[in-house]
Amino acid sequence: MSEKMLEFWRLDLDALAKRARLRSLCPRQGLDFASNDYLGLAESVELKEIAANALARDIPIGATGSRLLRGNHFEHEALETEAAKFFNSESALFFASGFSANQALLSTLPQQKDLIFYDSLIHASAHDGMRLSRADHTSFPHNDINFLEQAIKQWRNKNTGGNPWIIVESLYSMDGDFAPLHDLAQVAHRNEAFLIIDEAHATGVFGPNGRGLAYFLEGAPNIITLHTCGKALGISGALLCLSICFKQFLVNRARNFIFATAPSPLVAACIREVLKYSSKNDDRRIQLLSHIEHTKRCLSFLSHPGPTNSQIQPIIIGSDARALSIAEKLNSQGYDIRAIRPPTVPEGSARLRLSVTLNVTENQISQMSRYMYDLIQKEK
Numbered sequence: 001m002s003e004k005m006l007e008f009w010r011l012d013l014d015a016l017a018k019r020a021r022l023r024s025l026c027p028r029q030g031l032d033f034a035s036n037d038y039l040g041l042a043e044s045v046e047l048k049e050i051a052a053n054a055l056a057r058d059i060p061i062g063a064t065g066s067r068l069l070r071g072n073h074f075e076h077e078a079l080e081t082e083a084a085k086f087f088n089s090e091s092a093l094f095f096a097s098g099f100s101a102n103q104a105l106l107s108t109l110p111q112q113k114d115l116i117f118y119d120s121l122i123h124a125s126a127h128d129g130m131r132l133s134r135a136d137h138t139s140f141p142h143n144d145i146n147f148l149e150q151a152i153k154q155w156r157n158k159n160t161g162g163n164p165w166i167i168v169e170s171l172y173s174m175d176g177d178f179a180p181l182h183d184l185a186q187v188a189h190r191n192e193a194f195l196i197i198d199e200a201h202a203t204g205v206f207g208p209n210g211r212g213l214a215y216f217l218e219g220a221p222n223i224i225t226l227h228t229c230g231k232a233l234g235i236s237g238a239l240l241c242l243s244i245c246f247k248q249f250l251v252n253r254a255r256n257f258i259f260a261t262a263p264s265p266l267v268a269a270c271i272r273e274v275l276k277y278s279s280k281n282d283d284r285r286i287q288l289l290s291h292i293e294h295t296k297r298c299l300s301f302l303s304h305p306g307p308t309n310s311q312i313q314p315i316i317i318g319s320d321a322r323a324l325s326i327a328e329k330l331n332s333q334g335y336d337i338r339a340i341r342p343p344t345v346p347e348g349s350a351r352l353r354l355s356v357t358l359n360v361t362e363n364q365i366s367q368m369s370r371y372m373y374d375l376i377q378k379e380k
Contacts, residue, residue, distance in 0.1 A: 020320040021341050030336040032359035033368065038205055038311050039284040040358030041234030046277060047270070054269040063262035068251070071262030079268040080239070086275045087211055087227065088218040089241035093250055096263040098200050098228035098238040099125040103132065104254035105196065105224065106167070109246060110135035113162030115155055117148055119179070121172050123198060124344075135165070142175075145183045152191045164193040170213040171201040174345050174353060175305075176312030178213065185217050196224045204232030205311060210278040210285060229271050233278070237263050237271060287358055294362045295354070298369035313354040314340075315372070323350035326375050335368045 016022040028035075041047050065071035076094055083092040095101035106129025110116050116130055116137035130137040140148045152164050166188055168179045181197065188195040199212035207215040210232070217223045221243050230236040240250070250257055288311060296307035299315070307313055317323040320341045327339035330352075341350045352372075356365070 020324055028336065030331060030334040031364055031368070032357050033335055033337045033354055035355060035357060035359070036201065036231035037234055037359060038201075038232040038288055038355070038357050039234065041204075041232070041274070041284070043359075044234065047234050047274070050270050050273040050277070051266070054266055054273070057269075059266050059269045061264055061266045063265060065262065066258060066260060067262040068258055073262070073265035073268070075265040075268040075272070076262060079272045082272055082275060083227075083239045084241065086209070086279065087225065087239070087241045088215070089225070090219060090221075091242060091244045091247045093240045093242070093247050093257075094263060094268060095238045095240065095257070096260065097230070097236065098198070098226060099128075100256055100260070101226055101228075101238040101240050102126050102198065103129040104250060104256050105226070105240060106130050107132035107256075108250055108254040109194075109224075110165050111162070113160070114165060115159075115162065116165045116167060117151060117193075118166075119143065119168045121175060122167055122169060123173065123200070126167055126198070135162075142172075143177070143180060145180060145187060148184075149187045149191065152187070152193060156191065164191060165196065166193050167196040167198070169198040169200065171199075171206070171310055171312070173201050173312065174340060174351070175314055176308035176310045178310065181214055181217065185220075185223070188222055192222075194222045194224065196226070198226045200226065200228040200231060200238075201310075201312065203227040203229075204278055205285060205288060209280075209282075229267075229274070233271065233274050235267055235270050235274060237267055239271075284358060288356070291356050291358065291360075291362060291365065295356050295365050295369075298366055299354075301369075301373050311356040313356065315352040315354060315376075317350050317352065317376075318348055320350045322379055323352060326372075326379055327352060329375055330368070330372060333371055335371070337368075337372075 059075060063071035080092040080094055102125035106126060110133050112134045114135040116135050118126060118137060118139055119142055120139045121142045140151055168184060170179050184195060197214045199214055202213045204210040206213045214225050224242040226238060226240055228238045292311055295313060299307045299313060305316060323339040327337055330337045337352050337354055340353045
């Protein structure tokens with residue numbers, strides 16, 4: 001094979017490097033200010049005991065096939081039953097990841113005459129799902145309820161039939177702000193729309209027993225929620241909470257459910273136990289909220305956008321190269337903080353994404369904040 005055959009891909013990588021946007025895999029090292037392990041469960045004694053007990057019960061690690069073949073295990077169904085009860089939904093469907101769940105959901109449920117209205121900051125997995133969808137899609141400005149409602153009404157006036165779908169995140173992964181869920185639910189009700197709420201970064205952290213920010217909407221026939229299990233819950237996989245009708249439709253029509261090997265039964269068993277743990281233990285959530293308040297005080301030096309009220313704190317730098325430089329210096333001092341650049345975030349808004357977890361102490365948060373402040377001042 002000649003080198004010329006690889007020319008297109010090499011040139012593309014070179015162009016990314018020149019714009020300070022070339023990504024590479026980095027080992028985890030230093031204090032955790034980057035992961036989504038908000039409650040510090042991933043490496044906890046509690047989770048290790050849960051996994052050991054599941055193995056002791058001879059639960060298989062691999063599923064061996066898709067769930068419509070021999071891959072459907074008792075643990076998958078038991079998890080879905082218990083998750084539906086925990087989140088107060090009519091039913092639940094288990095996927096190997098939140099990305100896969102979003103793809104299945106948006107590529108399968110909305111139909112040809114429908115239109116998907118998505119928040120401009122929605123996750124990449126939703127975009128991939130919408131590209132595969134039979135329905136058209138259009139964005140609305142972030143958290144702009146009035147714009148959304150007017151857009152739905154205008155479409156209704158021109159529309160010959162079909163349903164509007166609204167997709168949002170309850171807590172946005174790069175900006176750390178919350179969706180106005182009550183207002184969104186009212187818009188969906190008034191306009192007979194389906195509302196999809198991605199709870200990825202809220203599950204386990206917010207709501208009664210860690211049920212998420214949309215807990216008060218669960219169970220309504222036009223509400224679908226996505227709860228990932230690989231962030232605050234410390235494992236992997238994702239649960240779609242939705243009506244029995246929609247669950248059956250996905251089982252019959254969602255290609256990446258039908259043709260994919262089922263998630264690990266062992267993982268399903270561990271998630272079941274973590275949901276039980278979450279329902280009985282608020283200590284970690286209370287401690288995390290204390291960490292968040294402490295972090296907000298430490299980051300009060302930021303004039304824009306200022307600290308958020310969540311565990312996700314974006315420090316907007318602007319320049320891609322400058323964001324990378326500050327992140328590298330923080331890493332050299334033992335603080336694992338990553339630079340996030342376009343296209344993950346809008347042009348001109350390269351940032352440090354500070355993730356508040358229970359894997360660090362409040363004293364370490366204070367020390368990191370002081371060092372970050374000095375770096376930002378020097379880099380101006």
